[in-house]
Amino acid sequence: MPGRLRLDILEEANENQGIVVSNNLINNDGNPIITFSANSSGYIRNVFSALGTRLVKQSHYVNSTRVGLADSNAGTIWSVDIAKEFGSTVSELVVFGQLVGHDNYSDVCGIYAHIPGSTTLSTDGTAFMDISYVGGNADGETFNIILTGKRFSNLNEGTHTLTIGWSTKNNSTTDKPFVVWNPNSTDDARQHQTRSQLYVQELFL
DSSP, X not given: OHHHHHHHHHHHHHHHHOEEETTEEEOTTSOEEEEOOTTOTTHHHHHHHHTTOOEEEEEEEEEOOOEEOOOBSEEEEEEEEXXXXXXXXXXXXXXXXXXXXXXXXXXXXXXXXXXXXXXXXXXXXXXXXXXXXXXXXXXXXXXXXXXXXEXXXXXXXXXXXXXXXXXXXXXXXXXXXXXXXXXOTTTOTTOXXXXXXXXXXXXXX
């Protein structure tokens, strides 16, 4: 996987910055932008730095399925698998997103975004941080769970599962953040189908 990614990176750089020759990235006037060693674990990071970006890749996830949430002390709303290209000392994941809900219920009930090995679900753990909940405390209102750049570090190369859900601190068992996830005309005849989405960026450290 890393070898294929490196080729893709250099081919994409070719479109905007020049051509790749041997161990040099050459711009259109024939001068090296950067020279790297194929045996150096940091050479791809150096190429990205030369091109002025930390971005390894960005993944987009969409869910438009209407779901009625069940009462519980803890529940999962959405889980997605994320493929990470580099190890924990090279890159991190940053998540942006919005989950659309309908009809108030418990409102504040311990929403979280969690990747095992990076965040913690223990009391006051980091999974409950850097994620917010907004909406009016009234029937029929629209609610949103929002992530505006939650960072996940200490993750090795490979596939990791991001889970967004809730877990009450006091173990109250009759809770959920809202009644329906991704509402549609079933909830209000005037409403078109809604959807939730996540953008996950892998960034060099």
